[in-house]
Amino acid sequence: xxxxxxxRSRMHRxxxxxxxxxxxxxxxxxxxxxxxxxxxxxxxEAAARDEAVAAFYLERDYDAIWTEADDAARxxxxxxxxxxxxxxxxxxxxxDAAQLTDALRxxxxxxxxxxxxxxxxxxxxxxxxxxxxGVLVPSRIDPGILREVPVRDRRAQxxxxxxxxxxxxxxxxxxxxxxYALLMREKLALExxxxxGGWGPAxxxxxxxxxxxxxxxxxxRDRLVEMGFLRQSASRSYDAAxxxxxxxxxxxxGLTADGIAGPGTMQDINVPPEERLKSVIVAMERERWxxxxxxxxxxxxxxxxxxxxxxxRGKITFQTRSVIGKNVPDQxxxxxxxxxxxxxINPSWHVPRSISTKEYLPLLKMDRNAxxxxxIIDRSGQVIxxxxxxxxxxxxxxxxxxxxxxxxxxxxxxxxxxxFPNPHDIYLHDTPHKSLFAKEVRAYSHGxxxxxxxxxxxxxxLAPQSADPQAEFESHLSTAVESVISLAVPIPVHLVYxxxxxxxxxxxxxxxxxxxxxxxxFEALTDAGVVLDPVRG
Numbered sequence: 367x368x369x370x371x372x373x374r375s376r377m378h379r380x381x382x383x384x385x386x387x388x389x390x391x392x393x394x395x396x397x398x399x400x401x402x403x404x405x406x407x408x409x410x411e412a413a414a415r416d417e418a419v420a421a422f423y424l425e426r427d428y429d430a431i432w433t434e435a436d437d438a439a440r441x442x443x444x445x446x447x448x449x450x451x452x453x454x455x456x457x458x459x460x461x462d463a464a465q466l467t468d469a470l471r472x473x474x475x476x477x478x479x480x481x482x483x484x485x486x487x488x489x490x491x492x493x494x495x496x497x498x499x500g501v502l503v504p505s506r507i508d509p510g511i512l513r514e515v516p517v518r519d520r521r522a523q524x525x526x527x528x529x530x531x532x533x534x535x536x537x538x539x540x541x542x543x544x545x546y547a548l549l550m551r552e553k554l555a556l557e558x559x560x561x562x563g564g565w566g567p568a569x570x571x572x573x574x575x576x577x578x579x580x581x582x583x584x585x586x587r588d589r590l591v592e593m594g595f596l597r598q599s600a601s602r603s604y605d606a607a608x609x610x611x612x613x614x615x616x617x618x619x620g621l622t623a624d625g626i627a628g629p630g631t632m633q634d635i636n637v638p639p640e641e642r643l644k645s646v647i648v649a650m651e652r653e654r655w656x657x658x659x660x661x662x663x664x665x666x667x668x669x670x671x672x673x674x675x676x677x678x679r680g681k682i683t684f685q686t687r688s689v690i691g692k693n694v695p696d697q698x699x700x701x702x703x704x705x706x707x708x709x710x711i712n713p714s715w716h717v718p719r720s721i722s723t724k725e726y727l728p729l730l731k732m733d734r735n736a737x738x739x740x741x742i743i744d745r746s747g748q749v750i751x752x753x754x755x756x757x758x759x760x761x762x763x764x765x766x767x768x769x770x771x772x773x774x775x776x777x778x779x780x781x782x783x784x785x786f787p788n789p790h791d792i793y794l795h796d797t798p799h800k801s802l803f804a805k806e807v808r809a810y811s812h813g814x815x816x817x818x819x820x821x822x823x824x825x826x827x828l829a830p831q832s833a834d835p836q837a838e839f840e841s842h843l844s845t846a847v848e849s850v851i852s853l854a855v856p857i858p859v860h861l862v863y864x865x866x867x868x869x870x871x872x873x874x875x876x877x878x879x880x881x882x883x884x885x886x887x888f889e890a891l892t893d894a895g896v897v898l899d900p901v902r903g
Contacts, residue, residue, distance in 0.1 A: 401427075401428055401429055401430060402476050404475075404476040404477060404480075405428070405430075405476040405477075405479060405480045405483075406427070406428035406480075407480075408476065408477040408479075408480030408481065409423050409428045409430075409480040409483055409484055410423065410424070410428060411480075412480055412481050412483075412484035412485075413484050413487075416488065418491070418520040418521045418524075419484065419487055419488060419491070419520075421521060422487070422521060422524055422525075423484075423487075430479075430483050431483075431486075431487070431528060432444075432470075432482070432483050432486040432487070433470065433473075433479050433482060433483045433486070439532055439533070440532040441470070441486070443532035443533040443536055444486065444489070444490055444493075444532070444536065445463050445466065445467060446533075447493065447536045447537075448461050448462075448463035448466070448489060448493060449463045451463075451493060451496075451497070452897070453550060453553070453554060454497055454540060454550065454650065455553060455646075455647035455650045455651065455891070455896055456493070456496050456497060456501060456896065457496070457501060457891070457894045457895025457896045458895070458897075459895045460489075460492055460493075460496070460894070460895055461488075461489035461490075461492050461493045462489075466482070466485060466486060466489060469481070469482040469485060470482045470486075487524065490524065490527065491520050491523060491524065493539075494518070494523050494527075494539055495517065495518065495520070495523075496654075497539050497540050497654070498518060498539050498540070498541075498654065498657055499515050499516055499517050499518065499654055499655065499657055500515055500651050500652075500654040500655045501651060501654075501891060501894050501896070502651065502887065502890050502891065502894065503515070504655055504701075506890075507883070507886050507887050507890050508881075508883050508886055508887075510698050510699070510700045510701060510881065510883065511700070511701045511863075511883065512700045512701060512702040512790065513655050513656070513701050513702055513703065514702070514703075515655050516657060516658050540654075541653050541654055541656075541657040543653060543656075543657075544680070544868075545653060545867065545868050546650065546653045546654075548868035548872055548874070549646055549649050549650050549653060549866065549867075549868065550650065552646050552866070552868070552874050553643065553646045553647060553650065556639050556642060556643040556646060557643065559639050560639050560640060560643065564592075564638060564639045564640075565589050565592040565593055565638075565639060566585075566588055566589055566592055567585065567589075568585075568589075568636040568638075569582055569585045569586045569589055569627075569632060569635060569636055570582055570585065571585075571586070571627075571632065572629055572632060573626075573627060573628045573629050573632055574586055574604055574626075574627040574632070575604065575626050575627070576604045576605075576606075576608075576609050576625065576626065577603070577604055578603070578604045579602050579603040579604065580602065581602075583602060583603060583604050583608070584602050586604075586608070586612075586627060586635070587599065587601065587608055587611075589635060589636075590608070590611045590612070590615065590635070593615070595611040595612075595614050595615050595618075596608065596611035604627075609625035609626075610625065612625050612626070612627050612631065613625040615631070615634075615635065616631055618873065618874075618875050618876070619631075619634050619875065619876050619877070620670075620671055620672070620806075620875070620877050621634065621806060622806050630806065634876075634878075637876075640898060642866065642876060643898060644884070644888045644898065645865045645866035645876060645879075645884060646866045646874075647888065647891065647896065647898075648865070648866070648884045648887045648888050648891070649864050649865065649866040649867060651887060651891060652862070652863070652864060652887075656703075656860070656862070658703075660677075660703075660858060660860060661857065661858035662678070662679050663676070663677070663678050663679070663830075663857055663858075664676075664677055664857060664858040664859065664860060665677075665706060665794075665857060665858070665859040665860065666860055666862065667688065667794070667815055667859065667860065667861045667862065668862050668863070668864055668867065668877075669690045669699050669701070669861065669862065669863045669880065669881075670863055670864060670865050670877035670878065670879070670880050671864075671867075671875075671877055672687060672688050672689070672690060672807070672808040672809075673685055673686065673687060673688055674686055674688045674794065674815060674817055674823065676823070676826050676827070676857075680870075681870070682870070683826065684822065684823060684826040686817050686818045686819040686820075686822065686823055687803045687808065687817075687818040687819075688794075688808065688815050688816060688817055688818065689797070689802050689803065689808040689809070689810050689811050689815070689816035690808065690809050690811060690815060690880070691809060691811050691812060691813040691814070692809050692810060692811065692812070693809050693880060693881055696720065696813075697811070697812050697813050698813065698881050699792065699811070699813050699814070699815060699861065700790055700792060700813070700861065701861050701862060701863050702788070702790070702792075702861055703858060703859065703860045703861070704786035704787075704788050704858075704859055705786055705856035705857060705858050705859065706784050706785065706786045706794075706827070706853060706856060706857045706858075706859050707785060707786060707787065707852065707853060707856045708785050708850050708851060708852040708853060709782055709783065709784050709785065709824055709827070709850070709851050709853075710782065710783050710785060710848065710849070710850055711781065711782050711839070711842040711843055711848070711849050711850070711851065712773040712781060712782075712842070712843065712845070712846055712847055712848045712849065713773060713777065713779045713781075713782065713783045713795070713848055714770050714771060714772055714773055714777075714848055715770065715771040715777055715778045715779045716768065716769075716770050717740065717768065717769040717770065717771065718791060718812070719768070721812060722765070722767075722768065722769045723762035723765050724762060726740065726769060727757065727760065727762060727765055730752075730757040731757045731758050734752045734753065734755070734757060735752065737769075739771055739774070739776065740769045740770065740771050741769065741770045741771070741772065742755065742767050742768075742769060743767060743768045743769065743770055744766070744767055745766060745767075750767065755767070773846060773847070773848050775798065776798050777798070778797070778798075779795045779796060779797070780795060780796020780797045780798055780816075780820060781796050781820070781821075781843060782795065782796050782820050782821070782824055782839075782843075783795035783796070784820075784823070784824075784827070786856075786859050790813075791813075791814075792813055792814055792815070792861070793814055793815070794814070794815045794816075794817055794820075794823070794859075795814060795815070795816060795817065795820065796816070796817060796820035796821075797816040797817075799816075800818070802816075803818040807878070807880070809880055815861070821836075821839065824839050825839060827853060827857065828851065828853075830854070830855070831853070831854040831855070838851070839851070863881070863883055863884070864877070865877045865878065865879050865884050
């Protein structure tokens, strides 16, 4: 979907009259180098419940940084960005600019001024954390979000701010990624679109095909016109132009691009802009969680998109379809970042214990020769003959064996796996089950990421360190023996989950919330004070 960015100017809202009046009101307080004892005691009292804030003011002998006349530039810069906090999808009530302005303007005593002083510092720290690294703690929202958020030290944050130009420092706090800026642009545009009535009524038909005509075809045409996929037309038939528009919509939304508005496509066409806005707000929060150097060259696996990409300096240089974990407990693919260190060619599959005990042990109890492709391994690493084991004597809790599938054409990992050692036992790998890649929704694994073109992926990874990466890879493959190729330079890999994400050309793509994680994130953001439409309240 593409939305016009008519609201871009709202990113620059500012209230000079309020700030000017506030500066004049505070000018009368003077700029004494030593604060009155009442002020100092009140600051100590107000800051006491926040260790970082209390230590900061103690070291400064409780000197003010916001409420003196010569603090006007710092004060004005903070109030300006707090006023614009909703543009970032942040909970503006957490650092209410209007309330802070009132507290400063209405301060009638040194105690009042001290409370306003500390409130400003807390608002700065809360805003700085939220806009840099997110409002939420990811792992508290969903156990599958294992991302480590790069939270900055609060004490260092305020010291750095004081040493810098206030407005410039605050401008550099949000993520610098192009994607974040484009998501913010889309957020503002969607809000304006919603205020104007959205994309019009939903299409009532369950499905429509080329050649059909009638009022629902007109409704489909009108909706695609409003979305920007089709030019205005008086046609009432599902003609070639409409088919191309449907196909363009499908391509932008990760659907099978056949130009037919089937049930799945129609469901996505009828998603209201309010739901798309939620996706964008959540995506901005996710971008803040990822506010780190992702690597000039990195692997980007968007779970909702069912793809794995290699990105070189912002350009996608390799892409393949992927299969992710099933949407059931303990099998959903997690989100985290790591580094691919090596690849294993002709790998053995060491069956995870959860699969051994939950899936294979019940089969072996019924038939000791079941799953004959697996070797039974004891704790010393020796292969144990099946006939010597009474499988019925064991439960999942006390089963003392592991299972391994040797390298083979039907090995569950295929011919290669890409390793970024992690405690979650997640990696990227080949698979003998190629038919799954033809499906639109590809959530079938036990959690690891299966690749449709693992050999091409291997060649691309080896290209920076090999004169002939294909020949090097195939020399290992042809032995049919398990072997390892290490990457000379480990490559960052990011397993992410974006249901809204911009294309390289600035258009917006949307995907389905496969695991329901975005719904939980938006609910948590709402609980934190984020509102869906700050324009209309």
